[in-house]
Amino acid sequence: MVSRTVRRATASAVALLTLTAVPAHAATHESDTTRTSSTAPLPAPNTAALPAPDMAGLRAVLRTLTAQGAPGAIARIDDHGTVRTAAAGIDDRTTRRAIGNADRFRIGSITKSFSAVVLLQLVDAHKLNLDASVDRYLPGLLPDKRITVRHVLSHRSGLYDYTNSMFASSVSGFEAVRNKVFTYRQLVQLSLRRPRTNAPGAAYSYSNTNFVVAGMLIEKLTGHSVGTEYRDRIIKPLKLRDTFYVHPATKIPGRYAHGYLTPDRAGAPLVDATDQTVSWAQSAGAVISTTRDLNTFFSALLGGRLTSAAQLAQMERWTPVNSTTRYGLGLRRRDLSCGVSVYGHTGAVQGFYTYSFTSKDGRRSLTALANTSNNGRVLNTMAGTLESAFCGKRTKAIQNSPLTGRGSHVTERNAAYEDIAPGVARD
Secondary structure, three states, X not given: OOHHHXXXXXXHOOOOOOOOOOOHHHOEEEEEEEEEOOOOOOOXXXXXXXXXXXXXXXXXXXXXXXXXXXXXXXXXXXXXXXXXXXXXXXXXXXXXXXXXXXXXXXXXXXXXXXXXXXXHHHHHOOOOOOOOEHHHHOXXXXXXXXXXXXXXXXXXXXXXXXXXXXXXXHHHHHHHHOOOOOOHHHHHHHHHOOOOOOOOOOOOOOOHHHHHHXXXXXXXXXXXXXXXXXXXXXXXXXXXXXXXXXXXXXXXXXXXXXXXXXXXXXXXXXXXXXXXXXXXXXXHOOOEEOHHHHHHXXXXXXXXXXXXXXXXXXXXXXXXXXXXXXXXXXXXXXXXXXXXXXXXXXEEEOOEEEEEEEOOOOOEEEXXXXXXXXXXXXXXXXXXXXXXXHHHHHHHHHHOOHHHHOXXXXXXXXXXXXXXXXXXXXX
């Protein structure tokens, strides 16, 4: 997805969505549930300056998401061993079942953080050099030997994002690949048919192609599938009981939230996009998880339990994206209105938008989900969950800002397969 295309779509503010809000009887539940977490203790906190989470503000953001077209929305805050959860709306438009934080969902590009962690563990094991050419490990895959592993993990390779073309139309593009199974090389070849966006290292340009290459590196260096490496290096050690990589199977196991794709034509019915291979993304976006597991993952990462301190520092070598966002190696930094910076990733896949971020020391984490996509108003409003979780009562100004009040209907090619910072054309 090319940034100027996104800017054009955002600026045009085409047709407001005219979706019906969730009925009051299904609107809000699981509000501000608090309990003690059983996760392992983290290092001594350095978040004493953080105000208490604004749960009333968080619940208000979730209700706004349902009014803007998301069938349901959930959020979980893990904070120094205390858990707070909130939810609004439904997880299934057929059964009208209430959505909850026990629901599993597709996490989209948050998968990129999993892939980056595996590769940085391989750096720790002296099996990978971040500044080596990708060609050293995958000879002949890419046409430019100047592209390094670091360029790939920081979205500075210049490789065209093949999903620009694949999802030029949100629904028909999705239906064409819903049940298709791609090889990694097929996806890379789709990218190489188009000109590169910049010279290696010259600029940040978000591209799913980069993390397809990351998946190929994982499999080449370990001799195992990415699913096996996620399981053995992250899922099992952290006891993530609801996190899976099921590709190429199409079903989410157990209890899950349905995901609903908003068509490009305003007012057209939502499309249930839950069942799909996500083979078009794989190591760039095919993991399934829950709010609990994602909080555990990012808390562990920033708490230093998944990589060495040296490799975590490499993840935090930031490239500016816009005034509030920086990108490292498979990791984002978001700077909030109250001066707090949070670390994690955002995710978008057909039917699901996810925000998952933690404090610098990993002691306070938020994951929020809306079970829709291709909806610019919902995407922008989700930023308020971070403000509520980390800035406390200051979030009121954000909730009432023009940002969350405006609503442009953005197409899936512009918003769903990358991570876009609220209020800007492209993240």
